[in-house]
Amino acid sequence: MTTPPVSELTARARDVFRLVVEGYLDSGQPVGSRTISRISALNLSPASIRNVMQDLEEAGLLAAPHTSAGRVPTETGLRLFVDGMMQAAQPSAEEQAQIEARLTHGRGPIEDALAAATAALSGLSACAGIVLVPKREPVLRQLGFVQLSATQALAVMVGNDGSVENRVIDLPSGVTASQLGEVGNYVSARLAGLTLAQAQTRLAEEIRAGQAALDDAAQELIQRGLALWSEDGAHRPVLIVRGQANLIDQAAAADLERVRQLLDELEGKEEIARLLDSARAGQGMKIFIGSENKLFALSGSSVIAAPYRSGDGRVVGVVGVIGPTRLNYARVVPMVDFTAQALSRLMA
Known part of the structure; x- marks a missing residue:
């Protein structure tokens, strides 16, 4: 209608x-x-x-x-x-301070700040907080290997942002501890400061040109390590959801089937990520009410989402809330908008 x-x-x-x-x-x-x-x-x-x-x-x-x-x-x-008709009320000074404090606490990877923003928004709005994480490849600082056995090693990747990730990797036949050290030295000297894709390209070019001062086993080990993180990053969840328990309140007790349906929908992170990704194309707030979006047609839920930007003004992600259509829109809409602006300032 x-x-x-x-x-x-x-x-x-x-x-x-x-x-x-x-x-x-x-x-x-x-x-x-x-x-x-x-x-x-x-x-x-x-x-x-x-x-x-x-x-x-x-x-x-x-x-x-x-x-x-x-x-x-x-x-x-x-x-x-x-x-x-709605007369929006700006977040109170206390609410703004809570959001800002959660975002600026600690100096970890940006994903930590995004998760904190989601948790803060969830707590203040009594909804489930959501954030679409910007798709970005880590930039290599170091890639090292710690031998676990004759056939396996722990691959440790350190990013330029200070993030550290570990994976267990199968070793090529006959790799020695000295070759593992050689690999770490090569990455630090030749591939540091590059994204995974750039590092893979650089390594392939140097191998073809005969410039990679590595034996075949060491070359294969680096290729396996870079490929492992590239594949993992392509499938990494890009959506953070916090505060699902807020959706089960006294008002919802009379409509448990709707709540169950909404919680099921929240499990489909890929679908919600696509919905939020559509908000990236806009310049401002997006509000989806109930069956206006087929994803939430059964649960009758609303989504309020706003894009946040990088330092160069590009939209890189979306932050928002999911809750019942009976939301205090006048309070939650400006709260989501303030959080998006705070994230944009943090990423500038």
């Missing part, structure tokens, strides 16, 4: 609609005409409010769940509210 513009609603209809939506987002319960007549200054009788609510229901903006006398906003109604 096409969302009608706010301008098509009368002033009375806008006021009633806003009160129903805000009441529902606050309580998670249907909002009735008597509730509106008590809390508002509309000077309308419950009967008049019911008539307006009926009109809004016929317009597809409200719905009456089961036999309840109250109304809840439809996904179309929530879209109208978010796009045309």
Whole structure:
């Protein structure tokens, strides 16, 4: 259904609609005409409010769940509210400080900061926090090997960002401890400062030109080590999810099937990563409400996501939250936006 513009609603209809939506987002319960007549200054009788609510229901903006006398906003109604009526509130100074503190704590790899941003966002929004990690190859500082047995060694890769990763690798036949040391010296002297792809290309060129001062076993060992990390990086998860437990709250207890469905959807990180990747093309906030995206059509969930940028202004990732459609959009939207801006400053 096409969302009608706010301008098509009368002033009375806008006021009633806003009160129903805000009441529902606050309580998670249907909002009735008597509730509106008590809390508002509309000077309308419950009967008049019911008539307006009926009109809004016929317009597809409200719905009456089961036999309840109250109304809840439809996904179309929530879209109208978010796009045309919501008054966003900036994160408080305390919330901003919490986000900044989590991002700047420690000096580890950027993935640690991204994970911290996700956890902070999850805790403050009471949703599941998500972040799409920028796809980037580590830059080599060192690649060394520690012999474990006659047939295996521990490959240790140190990146320029200080990250350290270990893998067990099978050794070519007859490799000695001295050859392992020779490999480490060669990488440090000839391949340091290159990405994995660049290092593989450089090594192949030097072998073809006869410039690689390595025997066949040492050459094969370096090739195996570089190939191991290249293949692993291609399949490395690019999505971090934190705070799934926040999705199981008291309001969700009455709808456990929806929660189970959402948790199942969160397991499909590749699908969610594709959804968030579509937000990279935009210049600002993306809000997906319920079945607007087929991935969350069954659970009726919402996604709020914003891109963050590298120092040269390129969009490199997306940060956001996933939760029920009954979100405090006015609070969470600017919170996600602030986190994206903080990440951009960190990566500058």
